[in-house]
Amino acid sequence: NAGVMQNPRHLVRRRGQEARLRCSPMKGHSHVYWYRQLPEEGLKFMVYLQKENIIDESGMPKERFSAEFPKEGPSILRIQQVVRGDSAAYFCAITPLQGHNEQFFGPGTRLTVL
Amino acid sequence: GENVEQHPSTLSVQEGDSAVIKCTYSDSASNYFPWYKQELGKRPQLIIDIRSNVGEKKDQRIAVTLNKTAKHFSLHITETQPEDSAVYFCAASSMDSNYQLIWGAGTKLIIKP
Numbered sequence: 452n453a454g455v456m457q458n459p460r461h462l463v464r465r466r467g468q469e470a471r472l473r474c475s476p477m478k479g480h481s482h483v484y485w486y487r488q489l490p491e492e493g494l495k496f497m498v499y500l501q502k503e504n505i506i507d508e509s510g511m512p513k514e515r516f517s518a519e520f521p522k523e524g525p526s527i528l529r530i531q532q533v534v535r536g537d538s539a540a541y542f543c544a545i546t547p548l549q550g551h552n553e554q555f556f557g558p559g560t561r562l563t564v565l
Numbered sequence: 566g567e568n569v570e571q572h573p574s575t576l577s578v579q580e581g582d583s584a585v586i587k588c589t590y591s592d593s594a595s596n597y598f599p600w601y602k603q604e605l606g607k608r609p610q611l612i613i614d615i616r617s618n619v620g621e622k623k624d625q626r627i628a629v630t631l632n633k634t635a636k637h638f639s640l641h642i643t644e645t646q647p648e649d650s651a652v653y654f655c656a657a658s659s660m661d662s663n664y665q666l667i668w669g670a671g672t673k674l675i676i677k678p
Contacts, residue, residue: 542608542609552614553614554666558607
């Protein structure tokens with residue numbers, strides 16, 4: 452599983468609801484990237500987090516989206532007041548160690564907004 | 566900042582033939598170049614990578630070449646098989662970019678039987 456789990460694998464929300472996506476790296480992995488992939492499109496970087504720290508959120512929409520990676524527990528990508536355009540696959544990726552480039556992806560969460 | 570361009574966007578080859586996908590990058594500080602394969606409905610998976618201290622790397626039917634002077638790198642797949650059908654993404658990374666991967670737009674590879 453490449454050392455990272457995501458849940459739920461599929462999430463259905465109605466417009467205006469909140470979506471919470473979880474990314475659980477194996478113990479010892481403290482660097483997480485979140486990506487969004489619209490159907491038939493490429494990977495769009497959203498945010499890079501270390502434990503208790505947001506390193507780079509330049510790809511994150513300014514409104515409705517937030518991310519965290521607490522000291523204990525999974526990384527959470529939170530989307531408030533979802534709209535149909537938020538329907539996409541959301542992947543998190545881990546990198547084994549700080550200062551390493553390789554990224555290994557989780558299985559993704561497919562969000563559908565009705 | 567870094568910019569990665571990938572071509573072609575779609576590539577159709579006969580089974581058994583070779584496929585080549587090309588990427589160019591803009592930041593001369595980039596020193597790590599991975600290739601990912603994404604099958605339909607699945608996660609992107611790292612299939613091969615190369616660092617700037619080598620010019621070529623092979624793993625069975627796949628190989629990657631790097632030309633630092635021209636700032637381009639290519640993925641080569643020989644003796645293509647139906648299971649090679651997927652979307653392939655290239656990326657580039659450097660210490661200057663905090664090791665973040667800058668991604669190409671992807672190439673849809675179709676293997677015709």
